[in-house]
Amino acid sequence: MACKSVKELQEFVEQARSVTDKGKVATYIPALGKENPSDLSIAIQYPDDTCISAGDIEKKFTLQSISKVITLALVLMDRGFDYVFERIGMEPTGEPFNSIAKIEGEQARPLNPMINSGALVVTHMIKGNSVEERIERLLSLICEMANDKEIEISNEVASSEFETAHLNRALGYFLMEHGLIKEPIEELLDLYTKQCAIEMNCHDLAQLGMVFAMDGINPISGKQIIPKDIARICKTFMVTCGMYNESGRFAIEIGIPAKSGVSGGIMGAVPGKFGIGIFGPSLNKIGNSIGGIELLKLLSNKYQLSIF
Template identity: 60%
Template sequence: MTCHTSGDLQKIVDEVSSLTKDGQVADYIPALAEVNKDDLSVAVYNVKENSCIYAGDYKKKFTLQSISKVLVLALAIQDRGYDYVFDRVGMEPTGDPFNSISKLETSVPSKPLNPMINAGALAVTNMINGGSSAEKWARIRDFVQRLASDKNVSCDETVAKSECETSWLNRALCYFMKQHGVIDGNVEELMDIYTKQCAIEMNCFDLARIGAVFALDGQDPETGKVIIPKDIARVCKTFMVTCGMYNASGEFAIKVGIPAKSGVSGGILGVVPERCGIGIFGPSLDSRGNSIAGIKLLEILSNKNNYSIF
């Protein structure tokens, strides 16, 4: 499928693009510090017409970062089952930053509050089936390729290496959870898989297509095949509503009102049930790690098209 340019979408991009000057790129990951903070693009995959529209450079690639958390969660529940996953990771939102360690120390039992914060995502990645770290990574990559319907989707090795070499806080989270029996196995092997999953690279169209799968309760929009069982897709979308935009999720639910997941590369995955999937890239971030222009773009889109699920 090809995407077609949209004048209406371009007007919204033009309207919000000036906001990029007010944010900052995620320079704590060295490889992400080099991106152009003024980039802004969007693709919308309409599931009813099986068509796509875009504005901006929708083919520009970026890494998923935390967007990968919701995708790997879907695979982990398929691998291990609902009870296994949520015995080890909670379901509650948090007002703390995504990389916080404090709640692990104060929660009883000491398990991550939800799968969308770093501690929870690391625990979920640790659950993926496979006889080796290479096999686990290959299963994650293959699953994301099926969601995007693109066998060329893989990780940006430069970004993965950059993250792996600087992820000291994530290592601390892993060792804390290992002490309390939340995870097992080799921490460095887990870090290798996790940084590769975060460095999976795609463009706005790929991301919008993944959103379309969730919009259809786990069905491929072109073939109708089930990629994610309906109830697992429901669980993932619920986490996207309650926890998907870091500690801005409540405000986002009120202003935009759709399941969404952001990443510090500037990507946002949006899902409008039974209507469309949305992929956005805008690497200029606000203070909570969300694309500053991307959120405003989604707010305008939602209000204009009555996307809110509430």
């Protein structure tokens, strides 16, 4: 079963909105600190091109860490499985997404592509002769997945993030020391912060989720955008690592492949059924949308969405 009632979805949003005052918006990226913490919206995109939504779904927000999933898909298409996973692990981590702790061993290899250290290595692998060419390739893939050629980068957020990316700079230099990054760190951070600042609304995000839900096919265009095996790998990382170091709890309580970002976005992919796009900028202590998680709990419990 799946929710098809706009009225019921709106009721779920209002119910979940009641917990947003228990979280805080991200302020370590100054541009994100301007958001209204009580905002909460959702879009559910079905393969037959039906979309139901509730809340202010046209409000735009940046992908932040959600972009890591699409970048991984692009790089796997660019480089192949062996090349990528010789440089990055596949294991979850109990550490925060921006931690350096688990890469300080002998191998100095990031545990997975969803933490910042792993994401920097993945972004480094995007093919192209310039930052502009590389970000354009990623943006083109996202536009094709979302059926929206108007998706752009928020220059305000990219600039704000670049100027305050001190920890990511430290991670970058550490990874460079160990041979995992071989380009100027400022150039890589320019690319990475632009990647994170790709901006869209809930409907666009739900369409991205739908492509992963349908094994890489965009059912609206009928095109296989991402190879099936790569879509499967991405969904697996979404389950094991997609909600930062809250992924285990999320898998038990909600049980769908999902990826969050500190802007308050959550992309969900219910395999074979539909994609979900959520925006709720009030975050819990882990960095996930507190209202978004509550909303997904309500939906998963009512419609038994868990894949487990």
